[in-house]
Amino acid sequence: MSITRRKKYIGDKDRGVALTVLTDKKLKTNSFIIHFINPLERETAAASAAVAFMLEDTCREYPDITSFSRRLAELYGANIRGGISRFSDSQVITFSGSCISDKYALEGEKVSAELLELLCGCIFDPVTENDSFSEKLFRLKKQELIDDIDADINDKRIYALKKAGEMIFAGEPAGIAVRGERADAEALTCDMVFKAYKKLLSSAKIEIIFVGCELPEECEKMLDEKFSALDRSEVYLPEIKRSPAKSEVINETERLDVTQSKMVMAFKFTERNLPVEKIFTAVYGGTPFSLLFKNVREKLSLCYYCSASLKSKKGVIMVDSGVENANISAAREEILRQLEAVRNGDFSNELLEDSKRYMVSALKSVNDTPRAVADWYYSYCLDSEEETCSPEQFIEKIEAVTKDDVTAFARSVTLDTVYVLTSKED
Amino acid sequence: MKKEIIANERTGEKYTRVLHDSGLEILIWKMEDHSVRHAIFGTRYGSVNTTFKTKDDEDFVTVPNGIAHYLEHKLFENEDTDVFDLYAKTGAFGNAYTSFDKTCYLFSCTDNFIPSLRILLDFVQKPYFTEETVRKEQGIIGQEIRMYDDNPNWRVFFNMLEGIYHENPVKIDIAGTEESIAKINADLLYRCYNTFYDLHNMTLAIAGDVDEEEILALCDEMLIPSENKELISIVPEEPDTVAKKYCEQKLEVAVPLFNLGFKAAPVSNEDSVRCEVLSDIVLALLADETSDFYKKLYDEGLINSTFSSETFSGDGFFVPLFGGESREPEKVSELICGEIRRCMKEGFDKEQFEMIRKSYYGSIIRSLNNPEAVATSLINAGLRRAGDAFSVIEAVASVTLEDAEKFLSERFDPDNCTLSVIMPREGE
Known part of the structure; x- marks a missing residue:
């Protein structure tokens, strides 16, 4: 019934990293949601979108989907997902993880802390080679992004809303395809995506939200440490602009x-x-x-x-x-x-x-x-x-x-x- | 009135089961501290129940496809008003759905729970249709049927069912066809209503911060006692083998979609939970992200993250299936069948089995998070007429690796499956 809320900044406020903690004893799950709010531009949309695919199911410690998924299964079927969405005129790359709260663990495991560690592994410690992502993984993920863009046509209602959006917001960032156009996705290289990833960490506005039964102390400490260690510069400040009405319909x-x-x-x-x-x-x-x-x-x-x-x-x-x-x-x-x-x-x-x-x-x-x-x-x-x-x-x-x-x-x-x-x- | 507490040691949760004098089963799960209260009034009547008899009938009767769904639409309309208008006065969100083997009417609300429940119990027990109101609905339902013609995910699934089944009405769209709904009239609707909306054939499931005494007092007032009509519903004789091994349709899609379903013998109500759990576990062991096989398909670019599996089962049908997008669906299908044969010979990995079981347990705990999910688990348990709402978690806890291996060899026949594919239109 009653949610307790507190918000703090990790480091100085102008570093643009905020943590919101929402707790309620009745909840049986704990979730961490980490939003990277980023300018929506035609030139970079596909590369940033690809980051969501690149990071969501591997990390250095669990470098392939099988070992990563097995780790999630061990954490009582916890899940981690990458997502791409809009926030007004901005593009948002989101990584979220959710698990049962520790009191339901059958052998007293600290499920939430272990899940957060895995989630931080995805974000801060991905599989890399020669100062870029793994080329092999990149090729598969690039195809996933292209397939995902292509699949819009499968649901005609969603497809119509997407096409209408391009016209409603013509000339505004909100009219730009949130995952980029198919051609942009096809033109991506591994280095472009790695660069977009580095840019998200240094410059995106970062909103971390915890919602669940209780935020374990070690989790808050981990978030503080990981996010205050980030080298931040030119932090993006999203603007909210109304869409101007067209002179004729x-x-x-x-x-x-x-x-x-x-x-x-x-x-x-x-x-x-x-x-x-x-x-x-x-x-x-x-x-x-x-x-x-x-x-x-x-x-x-x-x-x-x-x-x-x-x-x-x-x-x-x-x-x-x-x-x-x-x-x-x-x-x-x-x-x-x-x-x-x-x-x-x-x-x-x-x-x-x-x-x-x-x-x-x-x-x-x-x-x-x-x-x-x-x-x-x-x-x-x-x-x-x-x-x-x-x-x-x-x-x-x-x-x-x-x-x-x-x-x-x-x-x-x-x-x-x-x-x-x-x-x-x- | 018979009342019992159903409790579960493993989770520390409990709910109340009442067999009301009217014949209705009432399930109430009190969840303190939640603002939302959720109620579902359901009947064991879905699109597959087209052939039936009661003790008043001499022989079985078969009616046109789509009546269960049509009835759902019509019950939402009273003689003088629409159910949405009634719920608008209490602030409840009302809805209804028809599936293959059940029809459910539901609402969720934060305030005015008892007045909202009164609306639900009233309109579901008070059918009103005339030839004119029945005809008018044909337009809207026709549009609904046509809307799904453009939905490739829907089409790939039903094309698969048409391939698997020769006679079972599960292969027909839940809403029926434009031809079948043209045959529906007020008499048929009343006949089916009187047969399937017998309170002995129904369950009321409630979850949230509710007062049991108040609910039961309202039920005493509102429920119209019914005589048990000893309903028997049957599905036509169905051969063991699939009707077609391959079906293909062209639609507006970019990447081909596929469903690969295995025709398994239907299971009894008593066995259904255990078999569904085993089927889900076997599907995961074979090809979910924790399997080496998934990685192989993924690394070769044969599947993408849309690849998934499910157990499609109910009254008279049981189909474990895989589906997703693939540029080479036939190759994926061959490889899956090959993997099944390999696992039949070599068995499953014990460690992976335990991991999947743990993951399944976690997903059940997570589903207890809100009244809507809890009420849904209650109605499913109630309408199943076997076990209780904790049967799933207990089945997960008790199945063994040997059970899973036995299940694989009995119910995943690589020579008795249907591959359904939606291909992109040519030249695009």
Whole structure:
């Protein structure tokens, strides 16, 4: 029920390495999440992304996947993963490890400390040869990165969102492919990736988050030692910039061999008021009783799914839908008509209250899931301590949102980009 | 009402099992300090249950595919309102799903648990459909079926099932086909509802910081006593051998996808947990990241990190399978079959076996972390009608290397498997 939180910097604050400790006795697992926040640039995106693949399943002590995996199995099936994601206009390379908390170990093993040692081995002590990564491992990992980029097309919903993103954020870092383009990945060399790795260690903003039952003392000591020994220079300071609205709506249609179409409509806004943004998104299309779900899906059967999601830091709301080819323009009209309804205050107080209740319930659940609570505080990592809000504090802000707030916000929202993925024949 | 405490020494955990007078089994696992409360109301009725009889029927009847899923959609709609609107008043997140052998209605909430449970118990026991509302749903479900036509991961799996099974309805999409759902009408829905939504065929599973007395009082008030209809559901006679050894389809993918499934004899409810655990362990011994064989495939560039395995099993079907992306799926398939033959002859490595068992134990402990996962383990145990929610952890603790070797030789027949492949479209 109650999460205890503390945050500290490892070394001077301007070294840009922070540790957030989130503990709750009820949790049965311990997790370490280490984010390297890095500029998102076309020239370096693929190389930094490859680092996530390079480091996630080997280290000097366990130099091949078999010995590494066996070590994880011994630690009661602990896991370590590398990940690549966005944070507004930045690229984030994340290494995380999770295990059962020590009290469940059958023979009193210090599972958490042993897991952290392995995770630190991946990050600080990888398999190298001649001052670079192992060439053989690099070749396999490069292919993995290419396959991973290629696999986007397997899920048409994700593919449509990715393609739409390129258009919505054209000219901004947020519009750059987060793992680089396929051609960039193909052009990678082992040295390029090693250089990107060194750059992450020296210059990325580093956010370490522990979430679990209890952070063992030896783990905190290990984190302090490892991260304060890093040679840091030119530390990256991410900026949060709203995406500028386009002067006219961009419409783009792509044709592939598919039976059903996907449509992504992006709206932009400049006002900054997170609770109002969230309630607007919920009322419009964020819940199964929202205007979009009720009208576009249930009443008119135009889409199999149609929902709104918020990218607050970029000032964007996306409506993404799965739609029959014949219904594309009708769905587009109806989605816009429902926005008009919100602008005109043409929705019930009941819907507003239901949406708030839905949001409050979601906020109260955050503390029950380790990853959710870690992500909650991570989203505030660029904000000051005063600006950082707990889920409980955010509930109060949600309760205070009025219908006028929502309609006023809706009026500030403008259509920016419409991307349609459809079949080859009409 | 019959009440018992199911406790487990190994984990120190316990829950309550109640056999309610209405015929319903109720499982309650109290988890203090958690904000989320999770409830699942499930019936032993999934897409495979298309041939059945009750004590009122003279003979078995066979109905069109897709009714279990169709019913799930329709129950979510009351006569005057939609279930989502009701949950909106309590702040609960409601949902439902239909699988091959069960249908479950669930919600999770932080406040208003009892009012939310009242909604759940009410709508699942109160079907309402007319010819008109049934027809309207055909549009949405048709769209749902077509959506999966574009999903290569879904297609590669169902193509494999079509290869493995001749007659078993498990090979048909859970939602049915556009032809089969066209045959569904209100009468058929009521018939299947009355057969499978008999409380004797259902379980209610609850996990979270809840009050048992309050729950049972609400159940006394809400549950409509039902007569045990002695339902029997059967799957058609199925030959032992696979229907096709190879199936291929072309879709929008960059790298070919494959599933390789082994046709194994179905197991009884009593044996299901032990067999699933053994199958998972054997799959891991053969080719998970702890095996030398995985490294060999990986180093040769034959597989990438999407390679994985699972045990697909349930009422009348049992298929251990491997899947992932590969540029040479047929070669991977041959090598896997070769590795199986090698292990049948030479046996498994004891050290690796112990490691995998430890890892399995850890994954179970981790799954006890939140009420949703706990409620899910309860409903699975309840609807299985054998063992309890600790059967998995006990099976993991008790199986031996010899059991795993025996299981391999009995249920992984390299000559009785199906390789399903999704190839990229040509010229792209």
